[in-house]
Structures are given as structure tokens and as C-alpha cells.
Amino acid sequence: xxxxxxxxxxxxxxxxxxxxxxxxxxxxxxxxxxxxxxxxxxxxxxxxxxxxxxxxxxxxxxxxxxxxxxxxxxxxxxxxxxxxxxxxxxxxxxxxxxxxxxxxxxxxxxxxxxxxxxxxxxxxxxxxxxxxxxxxxxxxxxxxxxxxxxxxxxxxxxxxxxxxxxxxxxxxxxxxxxxxxxxxxxxxxxxxxxxxxxxxxxxxxxxxxxxxxxxxxxxxxxxxxxxxxxxxxxxxxxxxxxxxxxxxxxxxxxxxxxxxxxxxxxxxxxxxxxxxxxxxxxxxxxxxxxxxxxxxxxxxxxxxxxxxxxxxxxxxxxxxxxxxxxxxxxxxxxxxxxxxxxxxxxxxxxxxxxxxxxxxxxxxxxxxxxxxxxxxxxxxxxxxxxxxxxxxxxxxxxxxxxxxxxxxxxxxxxxxxxx
Numbered sequence: 172x173x174x175x176x177x178x179x180x181x182x183x184x185x186x187x188x189x190x191x192x193x194x195x196x197x198x199x200x201x202x203x204x205x206x207x208x209x210x211x212x213x214x215x216x217x218x219x220x221x222x223x224x225x226x227x228x229x230x231x232x233x234x235x236x237x238x239x240x241x242x243x244x245x246x247x248x249x250x251x252x253x254x255x256x257x258x259x260x261x262x263x264x265x266x267x268x269x270x271x272x273x274x275x276x277x278x279x280x281x282x283x284x285x286x287x288x289x290x291x292x293x294x295x296x297x298x299x300x301x302x303x304x305x306x307x308x309x310x311x312x313x314x315x316x317x318x319x320x321x322x323x324x325x326x327x328x329x330x331x332x333x334x335x336x337x338x339x340x341x342x343x344x345x346x347x348x349x350x351x352x353x354x355x356x357x358x359x360x361x362x363x364x365x366x367x368x369x370x371x372x373x374x375x376x377x378x379x380x381x382x383x384x385x386x387x388x389x390x391x392x393x394x395x396x397x398x399x400x401x402x403x404x405x406x407x408x409x410x411x412x413x414x415x416x417x418x419x420x421x422x423x424x425x426x427x428x429x430x431x432x433x434x435x436x437x438x439x440x441x442x443x444x445x446x447x448x449x450x451x452x453x454x455x456x457x458x459x460x461x462x463x464x465x466x467x468x469x470x471x472x473x474x475x476x477x478x479x480x481x482x483x484x485x486x487x488x489x490x491x492x493x494x495x496x497x498x499x500x501x502x503x504x505x506x507x508x509x510x511x512x513x514x515x516x517x518x519x520x521x522x523x524x525x526x527x528x529x530x531x532x533x534x535x536x537x538x539x540x541x542x543x544x545x546x547x548x549x550x551x552x553x554x555x556x557x558x559x560x561x562x563x564x565x566x567x568x569x570x571x572x573x574x575x576x577x578x579x580x581x582x583x584x585x586x587x588x589x590x
Contacts, residue, residue, distance in 0.1 A: 172536055175263070177543070178255075178576045181569050184548040185252070190280070191242040193235050193562040195497075195552050198227055200299035201238045228555060231562040243309075246294040249281040250319035251570030257326060258577035262584045271331060278327045278336050281320050285339070288312050288367065291346040292339055294320050312367045314351060317343045318379035325386055337392070344387050347380055348396040360410050361403025362422060371429070372422040374411055375439040377404050378446035389453040405450065405460065408443060409467045416474030417490065418443055434489040437479045437500035441507040444471045448507075451516040465516050472511050476525045480504065484533035497553045501538035502571035505531050509582040535579055538572060 198204060199220065207219045226234040256273045263270070285292045294316040300307045307313075321343030328336030352364040354372060362372040363380050381404035384397045411418055417435045419426060447468040450456070456464060478490050479500075486496035486504055496504075508531040511517045522528075542551045542559065550568040551559035562568075 172539065174535070174539075174576050174580060177539060178259075178573060178580070180548045181543075181550065181573050181576075182255075185565065185569055185573075188563060190244045190248055190565065192244075192248075192564050192566070192568075193232065193240065193242055194245060194298075194564050195560075195562070195567045196300075197240050197243070197298060198224070198235060198238055201240055228553075228558060228560050231560055235562065241298075243298045244280075244284060245297045245566040246281065246284070246316040247319045248565045248570050249277050250323045251565065251574045253277040253281075253323040253327060255570075255573040255577040257330060258574070258581040260330075261581035262577070274327050275331055275333070278324055278331075278333070281324065282335070282339060286310055286312075288346065289350060291350065292342050293317055293346050307366055312346060312350065314347060314363055314365050314376045314380060315373075317347060318376065318383045321383050322379070322386060325383075325390060329390065337390075340383075341387060341392050341394070344384055344392075344397060345394060347383070348394070348400055353400070355403075356407050356410065356422070356424070358406055358410055359403060360407030361400060362407055362425075363400075363404070370425075372425040373420065374408060374418050374422060375420070375442035375446075378408055378443045381405050381408070382446040382449055385450045385453045385455050388455060401455070402460070405447075405456065405464060408447065409460075409463050412467050412471060416470035416472075417478070418471070434491055435478075436489050437486060437496045438503045440471070440475050440479070441500070441503035444468060444475055445503075445507045445510045447471070448510045448514045448516060452514065469517055469521055472507070472517060473521060473525065475504075475507065476527070476530060480530060480534060482526070482530070482533070484530070484535075484537035486534060486537075495541075495554055497567065498538055498542040498550060499552070499567050499571045501534060501542070502575035505535045505538070505575040506578050508534070509578045513582055513585065531579060535575060538575070542568075542572070 204220055204223060207216045253274055256270045256277065259270045260267055285294055293312045295309050295311050296307065296313050296316060298309045321340045324336040325340035328334065328340060347363060350367050352368065352370060354362045356362060362377050365371045365373045365376050381401055384401040388397055388401065411422055418440060419435055420439055447464055451461060451464055451468065479487050479496070486501050488494045488496040488500060508527050512522060512527050541554055544561065549561050549563050550572055551561040552564050552567040553560040
């Protein structure tokens with residue numbers, strides 16, 4: 172299995188199809204899904220949605236055409252593809268001009284498809300989005316999109332020496348601090364809302380926000396509210412981890428008030444661990460908080476790998492060990508392992524006990540085998556037994572997988588130089 176060749180074939184398939192695609196959750200913002208959500212209690216709505224999603228498993232593209240679902244560009248597509256090209260600068264430096272050109276094209280696209288909100292350049296979901304607290308407009312600024320695009324633009328700006336990308340990344344940090352809702356938690360913790368005007372407390376979004384603020388400050392772009400907000404988010408993430416090492420999707424407080432946490436999921440757990448490892452790498456945390464965060468990251472990594480992955484690379488979606496993970500969870504898991512393997516803050520003994528090198532390799536191989544159609548080079552989003560759910564998504568398909576392949580190849584190249 173030549174991963175470089177697979178990466179290139181996936182890239183050319185994306186070139187052929189373009190960036191505007193369908194998405195696993197796009198049908199939920201259309202009738203009759205929105206009608207169900209608004210008319211009935213959540214349990215009845217969830218049952219109805221599950222039944223209505225059956226055709227989306229069997230004929231995902233046809234079903235979306237019947238419902239009139241438009242293709243769109245999700246802003247996180249820029250993040251996945253941009254980082255994939257950036258990692259390629261390490262493992263395929265002979266094609267550096269192409270990777271730099273592709274990276275610039277992706278970033279220019281992100282800027283062109285931004286929106287303005289109260290004087291800030293920013294990003295919404297790109298489509299109407301059914302959130303926990305109701306339907307959100309495509310134009311509602313979304314922290315998940317803002318952090319991911321902001322992180323890419325900062326990275327690209329420094330790599331390509333392009334100030335306009337860096338300026339947009341700084342704006343991303345500013346709008347999060349100034350326009351989103353922040354809640355104070357015990358022990359100096361803070362949370363930031365998922366959407367402008369929202370009250371939810373989503374832990375992975377808080378982790379990515381902390382990472383964006385850390386990367387901005389470490390690069391010399393510090394604004395008035397950045398340090399306090401950054402430290403508060405890290406404290407909250409440390410406090411929300413349970414004794415086993417896991418986090419739920421939202422904070423315990425928000426779960427008690429609004430939506431009961433019932434399980435921890437794969438991809439969002441990977442987001443949190445990866446963010447903590449990258450935050451530690453910036454060296455911005457004061458010693459006692461840094462040490463606490465090292466312990467949190469290590470404990471989270473051990474729980475994560477033992478809970479969601481088998482030695483043969485098979486990955487579970489939830490911590491109940493029942494349903495197979497999506498391709499995004501496979502990919503985010505591989506990237507989390509790569510961050511851990513490249514970190515001095517994760518004990519070597521733990522890396523060895525988890526056999527991370529082998530686990531990352533077998534997980535990535537299994538993801539390719541399970542989700543990639545090697546005739547068309549489409550990437551399925553999910554699998555239900557033998558059924559591949561292929562809607563040709565980038566955000567929930569080829570994008571995360573390309574980033575994971577590229578990240579793994581870059582880590583492997585860097586590790587070979589050290590050894």
C-alpha cells in the first residue's frame with residue numbers, strides 16, 4: 172500500500188470534483204427534518220430523524236437531490252486540505268512549488284468565502300446548521316470553523332510569508348474573544364460558545380480556541396484578552412477530564428442543564444488531546460499549569476487509544492465499543508497519535524506501552540481499506556457493515572484522510588532523520 176500514491180490519487184479526484192460537496196448532516200437543515208425538530212420533543216425527533224436517514228445510507232447522493240440539498244464548501248475543508256499540502260512540504264520537498272501553490276490557493280479560497288460580522292472577517296458553517304439549541308443560519312459565525320481556518324491561515328502566513336493570511340488569523344482570535352459568549356467555570360476555568368449568541372460549552376471547540384490563541388501569541392500576535400482567555404480554557408479542559416482520562420462532548424454543567432452526556436466520542440476526543448499536545452509545545456503555560464496539562468494529555472491519550480482502537484487498527488465511534496468509527500474518526504485518531512509521537516511532553520514509556528508507531532500505521536491502513544474506493548478514488552464517510560456511505564464529501568471524507576496520510580508521512584520522514 173503506497174500511501175504517497177493514494178494521497179496523490181485522492182488529491183486529483185478532489186481536483187476533478189471541486190470543493191463544493193454534500194455532507195453527512197446537511198439533510199438535517201431541510202424539511203422534513205427541521206419540522207420534526209421544531210414540532211416534537213427531542214426523543215421523538217431523534218427517532219424520526221434516524222428513520223428518515225435510512226435512505227441517506229442506501230442512496231446518499233440521490234436522496235440529497237430529491238430533498239433539494241445544495242452542495243456547499245464547508246470552511247473546515249480549507250483546514251484539512253491546506254494542512255495536507257503543508258505536511259507534504261516535508262515528505263515530498265521535491266514538489267515544494269506545487270505544495271506552496273496549492274496551499275496559497277486554498278487560503279485565498281478561504282478568504283474569498285469568508286463573511287463579515289461586526290467588522291470582523293469570519294466564517295459560519297457555510298450552510299444552515301441544525302445545532303443543539305436550534306437551527307443556525309449559514310451566516311452565523313461558528314467557533315469550530317473560525318478556529319480551524321484561523322489555525323491554517325496562521326500556519327500558511329508564516330510558511331508563505333503572506334501577511335494577509337496572518338491578519339485574518341488574528342481577526343479570528345479577536346472575534347472569538349469579543350463577540351462570542353464566555354462562561355466562567357470553577358477553578359479559573361472558561362468556556363466559549365460554539366456559535367455567536369450561543370450558550371453551549373463544547374469542549375473540543377474550547378480546546379481549538381485555546382490552541383489558536385496559543386499559536387497566535389507564540390507567533391508574536393498577542394491581543395489584550397488572549398492570555399486570560401487562553402489560560403482559562405486550558406484550566407477548564409483539565410478540570411473536565413474524569414478519573415479515567417476522558418472528556419464528554421460538552422461540559423458537565425451544560426450537560427446537566429440542557430443535553431445529557433451519554434457517551435464520549437472518538438473524533439472530538441482526538442481534537443482535545445491533539446490541541447493540548449500542541450499547546451504544550453508552544454511553552455506558554457506557567458510551570459504548574461504546564462505540568463498539570465502534561466498529566467491530563469498523557470492520561471487522555473492512554474484512555475483514548477485503549478478505548479477506541481484495537482491493535483489491528485479497527486476503531487470505534489463511541490466509548491461503548493459498538494459501532495465502527497467514521498473515516499473522520501480514523502483520521503483524527505492517526506493525527507492525534509502523530510502529534511503524541513512527535514511530542515517531548517508525552518512520556519516515551521507511555522508511547523511504547525501503547526505501541527503508537529504500529530497503531531498509527533495499522534489504523535491508517537485500515538481506514539484506507541475500509542473507506543476508499545480504489546476504482547473511483549471516492550472516500551466514504553461511514554460504513555455500516557458492508558455498506559459504504561459515499562456522498563463524496565471532503566469535510567467528512569477525503570479531507571481528513573488526506574491530512575492524516577500527509578501528517579503520517581511527514582512524521583515518518585522527520586522520525587527517520589532523528590534516528
